Amino acid sequence: MDLAEIAQRLELETLYTDYAACLDSDALESWPEFFTEDCRYRVISAENYEAGLPLGLIYATSQNMLRDRVSALRDANIYEPQRYRHLISGIRIEPPSLPPPPAGEGGVRAGGRDGRGPDVLEVTANFLVVRTMQDGAMCLFAAGRYVDRVARTATGWKFAKKDVVLDSRQIDTLLAIPL
Amino acid sequence: MDLAEIAQRLELETLYTDYAACLDSDALESWPEFFTEDCRYRVISAENYEAGLPLGLIYATSQNMLRDRVSALRDANIYEPQRYRHLISGIRIEPPSLPPPPAGEGGVRAGGRDGRGPDVLEVTANFLVVRTMQDGAMCLFAAGRYVDRVARTATGWKFAKKDVVLDSRQIDTLLAIPL
Amino acid sequence: MDLAEIAQRLELETLYTDYAACLDSDALESWPEFFTEDCRYRVISAENYEAGLPLGLIYATSQNMLRDRVSALRDANIYEPQRYRHLISGIRIEPPSLPPPPAGEGGVRAGGRDGRGPDVLEVTANFLVVRTMQDGAMCLFAAGRYVDRVARTATGWKFAKKDVVLDSRQIDTLLAIPL
Numbered sequence: 001m002d003l004a005e006i007a008q009r010l011e012l013e014t015l016y017t018d019y020a021a022c023l024d025s026d027a028l029e030s031w032p033e034f035f036t037e038d039c040r041y042r043v044i045s046a047e048n049y050e051a052g053l054p055l056g057l058i059y060a061t062s063q064n065m066l067r068d069r070v071s072a073l074r075d076a077n078i079y080e081p082q083r084y085r086h087l088i089s090g091i092r093i094e095p096p097s098l099p100p101p102p103a104g105e106g107g108v109r110a111g112g113r114d115g116r117g118p119d120v121l122e123v124t125a126n127f128l129v130v131r132t133m134q135d136g137a138m139c140l141f142a143a144g145r146y147v148d149r150v151a152r153t154a155t156g157w158k159f160a161k162k163d164v165v166l167d168s169r170q171i172d173t174l175l176a177i178p179l
Numbered sequence: 180m181d182l183a184e185i186a187q188r189l190e191l192e193t194l195y196t197d198y199a200a201c202l203d204s205d206a207l208e209s210w211p212e213f214f215t216e217d218c219r220y221r222v223i224s225a226e227n228y229e230a231g232l233p234l235g236l237i238y239a240t241s242q243n244m245l246r247d248r249v250s251a252l253r254d255a256n257i258y259e260p261q262r263y264r265h266l267i268s269g270i271r272i273e274p275p276s277l278p279p280p281p282a283g284e285g286g287v288r289a290g291g292r293d294g295r296g297p298d299v300l301e302v303t304a305n306f307l308v309v310r311t312m313q314d315g316a317m318c319l320f321a322a323g324r325y326v327d328r329v330a331r332t333a334t335g336w337k338f339a340k341k342d343v344v345l346d347s348r349q350i351d352t353l354l355a356i357p358l
Numbered sequence: 359m360d361l362a363e364i365a366q367r368l369e370l371e372t373l374y375t376d377y378a379a380c381l382d383s384d385a386l387e388s389w390p391e392f393f394t395e396d397c398r399y400r401v402i403s404a405e406n407y408e409a410g411l412p413l414g415l416i417y418a419t420s421q422n423m424l425r426d427r428v429s430a431l432r433d434a435n436i437y438e439p440q441r442y443r444h445l446i447s448g449i450r451i452e453p454p455s456l457p458p459p460p461a462g463e464g465g466v467r468a469g470g471r472d473g474r475g476p477d478v479l480e481v482t483a484n485f486l487v488v489r490t491m492q493d494g495a496m497c498l499f500a501a502g503r504y505v506d507r508v509a510r511t512a513t514g515w516k517f518a519k520k521d522v523v524l525d526s527r528q529i530d531t532l533l534a535i536p537l
Binding site for chain 3: 001003006009046087089090091092124126128139140143144145167168169
Binding site: 003006007010011014016017018020021024083085086087088089128130132133134136138139140 | 180188303307318319324346
């Protein structure tokens with residue numbers, strides 16, 4: 001493991017840490033900035049994910065759709081004084097599942113040309129989200145796995161694809177917030 | 180990201196790991212040693228923290244006050260066979276929020292003079308504490324965020340300031356133990 | 359902290375991440391491969407662990423015993439659509455608790471001869487396992503601490519010893535699955 005590889009791993013940890021901090025601080029307007037313009041974002045049950053079903057309970061195919069989603073959430077805002085806390089662990093770089101994209105597509109530079117290692121990575125991580133209500137009641141809100149593709153862009157690592165794979169298949173109450 | 184920066188991040192991870200291990204193993208007598216002599220330690224609800232209220236539900240302004248607190252806890256000891264388990268993730272170095280302290284103050288050396296990077300850092304992290312009772316019942320005990328200032332001292336990184344910002348505002352049962 | 363030390367820490371993080379991913383994806387047939395051939399694996403309550411009791415609620419003294427255990431689990435398989443999610447944090451290299459083993463024993467090479475640092479390490483980590491039932495009900499399933507010995511082998515770091523020390527002493531329901 002050389003210095004470039006170590007630095008890459010810590011950069012990815014920073015990406016997930018910043019992502020969690022954004023959501024936990026309710027800074028939802030900044031949330032789409034963690035994604036590439038032509039990203040795909042899904043929230044899907046593990047059952048459907050494993051069955052290969054394409055659509056999720058939340059499905060967006062661009063950064064703009066994520067922005068629209070945040071606007072809708074703000075418009076529909078009902079004051080619910082809960083707080084969310086993400087615990088993310090087990091960040092893992094997976095073997096590539098697809099050929100690298102052509103240079104320049106979606107703002108993603110082609111990989112490996114400058115000795116920094118690939119510019120597109122498949123990454124997974126475990127997550128747990130705990131919800132705390134204003135009266136102090138706490139509950140396990142969601143657990144599962146991120147199955148992501150991250151891309152190195154001119155402004156740092158971004159999610160080109162994020163599949164939020166929930167251990168549960170019953171996620172009605174999850175529809176309100178990004179995960 | 181160079182080697183010094185990487186080493187610093189891993190040193191900070193070790194600090195939080197050791198801190199959690201100290202609390203989880205009930206080695207409370209060692210807990211004050213994680214702090215500088217003129218430290219500030221608070222446990223505060225997120226609500227009060229965001230409102231800028233200065234005082235917390237627990238408030239100490241020196242390492243000696245932390246020692247007194249541990250003594251009081253031991254004197255008041257009622258045998259309660261619960262165990263606590265800290266999960267800490269998302270350790271993040273934040274932009275500086277204040278000018279560096281004068282050289283020598285509080286045992287903290289002035290930053291950046293020897294090429295090792297700054298000697299005072301603002302650091303945040305997410306935490307979750309799970310409590311297990313002797314009969315096996317487990318519960319979510321506390322979740323929230325550490326908002327800390329760490330200082331490099333002659334004996335390693337210490338907490339110059341630690342704000343334990345709880346997602347809940349109801350923390351009566353938290354008063355017994357350090358977090 | 360030099361590059362070799364940093365690389366070692368990240369290698370250990372990868373070991374625990376891969377271990378958790380194996381269990382969470384129910385790839386139990388691969389689970390024994392995380393251990394050396396002459397490994398010791400125990401699941402034990404913290405109470406018994408601290409009392410120095412040798413036997414655990416689950417006890418295996420070789421990789422083959424772990425394989426047998428997986429076979430038994432598969433044979434006894436009752437369809438229970440729960441999912442487990444491991445959160446592991448606070449991975450920590452502990453001071454050595456025993457002299458290094460003789461060269462060649464158990465497939466473990468003697469330490470430190472090639473400048474890569476020791477080949478046997480004592481490592482601890484905190485874990486939390488969350489269980490999600492098919493109807494979406496989530497619960498805290500287990501929390502505790504791994505007290506492990508890892509060995510560098512020709513095929514990477516393996517667990518030469520793993521003590522799964524549970525915060526609870528009531529673990530009847532834990533007997534079904536590896537932790």
